[in-house]
Amino acid sequence: MAYSDKVIEHYNNPRNVGQMDKNSTAVGTGLVGAPECGDVMRLQIKVNPETRVIEDAKFKTFGCGSAIASSSLATEWVKGKTVDEALEIKNTDIVKELALPPVKIHCSVLAEDAIRAAIGDWKKKNVALGEQAAVPVAIAAN
């Protein structure tokens, strides 16, 4: 299966690879994975507490080209957005931008999960600032 030019571009020149101090209150960390393919993705955001704007984002992903490109793109997109705007990013936007084939859609889902997880972590750390802690989703019993 051929990767699109955009995936290859992100894969060869990933943006914002790296890490931030996960103990800092300004930093939210999302670590997500998919057991089917064994991919793991860590996405971190640094949020300005006054403006709630995401000022920086870093990622590190172990996985296929599409997973790396999806998370690279996700860090580019969240930067400069407020946390609420960033929550609007949908995996389908990533699929469209990167022209991901159906078998690679789960990579974009992982990136969306990572954004949510990072923002959730930041909110949890900043409950004192009047943020609501992320409510964990109960696992459906049925």
Next chain:
Amino acid sequence: MTVVAEPSKKLVCWSCGSDNDADAQFCATCGKLQPYTPTDYFSFFGLPRRFVLDRVALEKQFYQLSRKLHPDLYVRAGAQEQQWSLEKSSVLNDAWRTLREPLARTEYLLSLLGIRLEEQSRDASDRAAASGTVKQQVVPSDLLEEVFELNMQLEEMRMAKAGGADDPELRRDLEAARENFYQQLKVSEQDLQRLWAEWDSSADNEATRQTTQEKMVDLLNRRSYIRNLLRDVEEALKS
């Protein structure tokens, strides 16, 4: 995969008209081969749905059935019986391959119970997106951390090797990690065996069954991560 309900109906022999068990392969009265109706692998062998299964007995039954169902025996029979023997022989092989392996059997029985392992993660993502909350990861976060850290080490190892050097300290770390993961696989196997027995013996307790099923899914997800990691560790340690 289609989920097939456990059969309860009787089967009337097409040849002599007498009553048989719904999952009978042959008429108990006249011995004629019965029509092929799609069924799950447990019913095909006339077995109850259980995680624990006597492999020796199953093997014996498999060989007996394969002799009796073999298409060669039906070359002089009617076209329909020829067709049934073909179909049944093919299902027999699939059923045997699936049921003889404990893990394949586990995944199969879970799928009959409506649990599709590959879709667990996607379903959790959908629920999170729909409710606007953080996704409940299908593997515990401590394992994700472990997986992440190990991948960092694997990357270092690959880079060291690409530079023509082998880092003995890193190698030792990876060997220790490999040992640790093999140990975890072993432990999870024992945990699975306990859960199988627990589920099998709680036919009258739906709540217990649900809990044990969920625990099995957790363990299987964990195992699939560990197996992928082990493959990568083995690859990196090869020199």
